[in-house]
Amino acid sequence: MNGRATRYLYLVRHGEALPDESGLTENGRRQAVLLGRRLRGIPLVAVHHGPLPRAEQTARLIGEQLESVPLYVTEAAGDYVPHMPAREELPAESAEFFLRFLDGATIEERERGPELARQALDLFTRPVDGELDRHELVVTHNFLVAWLVRDAMCAPKWRWLGLDHGNAALTVIRYAPGRPASVRVANDMRHLPAELRWTGFPPESHI
Numbered sequence: 001m002n003g004r005a006t007r008y009l010y011l012v013r014h015g016e017a018l019p020d021e022s023g024l025t026e027n028g029r030r031q032a033v034l035l036g037r038r039l040r041g042i043p044l045v046a047v048h049h050g051p052l053p054r055a056e057q058t059a060r061l062i063g064e065q066l067e068s069v070p071l072y073v074t075e076a077a078g079d080y081v082p083h084m085p086a087r088e089e090l091p092a093e094s095a096e097f098f099l100r101f102l103d104g105a106t107i108e109e110r111e112r113g114p115e116l117a118r119q120a121l122d123l124f125t126r127p128v129d130g131e132l133d134r135h136e137l138v139v140t141h142n143f144l145v146a147w148l149v150r151d152a153m154c155a156p157k158w159r160w161l162g163l164d165h166g167n168a169a170l171t172v173i174r175y176a177p178g179r180p181a182s183v184r185v186a187n188d189m190r191h192l193p194a195e196l197r198w199t200g201f202p203p204e205s206h207i
Contacts, residue, residue, distance in 0.1 A: 003129075003130065003131050003177075004127045004128070004129065004130075004177040005127060005128050005129075005130050005131055005132055005133045005134065005177070006127060006128075006133045006134075006174060006175060006176040006177065007125075007126065007127055007128045007133070007134050007136065007174075007175040008133065008134070008135045008136070008172060008173075008174055008175075008184075009124055009125065009136055009138065009148070009172065009173045009174075009175065010039070010042065010044070010135065010136065010137040010138070010170065010171075010172050011137075011138050011140065011144075011145045011148060011149075011170070011171040011172070011173065012035060012058070012062075012137065012138070012139050012140070012145075012168060012169070012170055012171075013140065013141060013142050013145055013165045013166065013167055013168065013169060014028070014032075014050075014052075014054040014055045014057075014058040014139060014140070014141060014167065014168075015027070015028030015029060015030075015031040015032045015054070015057075015058045015061075015167050015168050016028035016031060016167045016168075016199040016200060017054040017167075018054075021052070021053070021054055022053055023053045023054060023057050024054055024057050024058065024061075027167075027196055027199055028054070028057075028058070028167060028168075028199075029057070029061060030196060031058075031167055031168035031192060031196050031199070032057070032058045032061035032062050032168060033061050033062075033064075033065060034168070034191050034192055034196070035062055035168045035170065035191055035192075036061060036062035036063070036064065036065025036066060037065050037191070038170070038191035039062065039065070039066065039137065040065060040066060040067075042135055042137075043135050044066060044069045044135050044136065044137050045069070045134060045135060045136060046069065046070055046071075046072060046136045046137070047059050047062060047063055047066075047069055047070070047071045047072070047136075047137045047138075047139065048071075048072050048073075048074050048077050048123075048124070048136065048137065048138045048139070049071065049072070049073055049074075049077055049138070049139040049140070050073070050074070050075070050077040050078035050079060050139070050140050050141060050144075051073050051074075051075060051078055052078060052079055052141075055077070055078070055079075055139050055140060055141065056073065058139050058168070059071055059139040062137070062139065069137075074123065075116060075119075076116050076119040076120040076123055076124075077120065077138050077139070077140045077144065078116065078140070078141070078144075079140075079141040079143065079144075080109060080112065080113040080116050080117070080143065080144075081102065081105050081109050081110065081113040081143060082113055082114060082116070082117035082120075082143055082144065082147040082160055083113070083114055083117060083147070083157040083158060083160060084102060084105065084110050084113070084114070085098070085102075085157065085158035085161070087099060089156065089157070089158045090158055094162075098158070098161050098162075101161070117144075117147055120144060120147070120148065121148075121151060124136070124138055124148065125148065125151065125152075125173075125175055125181070126175050127175050127176060127177045128175075142163075142164065142165050143160065145163075145165045145171055146160040146161075146162075146163035146164075146165065147160040148173065149163060149171060149173070149183060149186065150163065151181070152173045152181035152182070152183050153181075153183065154180070164201070164205075165187050166187060166189050166197060166198050166199070166201065167196075167199045167200060168189070168191075168192060168196075169187045169188060169189045170185060170187075170188045170189075170191070171183070171185060171186050171187060171188070172184045172185040
């Protein structure tokens with residue numbers, strides 16, 4: 001009878017994107033390369049990434065720093081709204097702010113996003129079958145990183161809102177058999193020099 005082993009999920013937001021989001025800036029490419037070098041010592045068995053150019057390019061540059069780790073494109077690692085909260089789900093003091101933020105979501109995003117979010121939970125979370133621990137990297141976007149962190153913390157579905165992640169920042173979640181999920185590392189940028197941290201965020205957000 002097969003046992004169950006621990007999954008280590010490494011989550012990365014793509015590198016800094018060009019204004020038209022057609023790819024990465026020079027800073028974004030540097031961020032991806034530096035992150036790939038940091039991950040060289042991790043026994044990764046797969047790099048999953050979303051279909052958009054900024055995620056695909058980040059994954060490719062990371063993969064070039066690793067030893068023959070296969071890359072897989074999946075829509076579930078893409079950029080989408082994972083959950084559209086109703087007003088009554090949200091804290092009264094911030095409901096208007098969050099609803100305005102989500103107001104631009106299309107009907108397709110409102111319908112397709114939650115389905116992709118469920119697929120992401122099925123694909124990337126929970127322990128794995130077998131005797132060997134599994135280490136996987138997902139190169140994705142801010143919303144999905146926030147969604148998976150929220151799930152690991154057993155927080156309400158709306159709580160993916162307000163969780164911000166830096167470009168090429170690293171988050172690690174452990175899914176061990178018989179234990180709750182554990183966020184081991186969150187939004188870690190120590191592989192980046194100061195000028196490449198918190199790109200795209202206002203100065204007061206920089207730590």
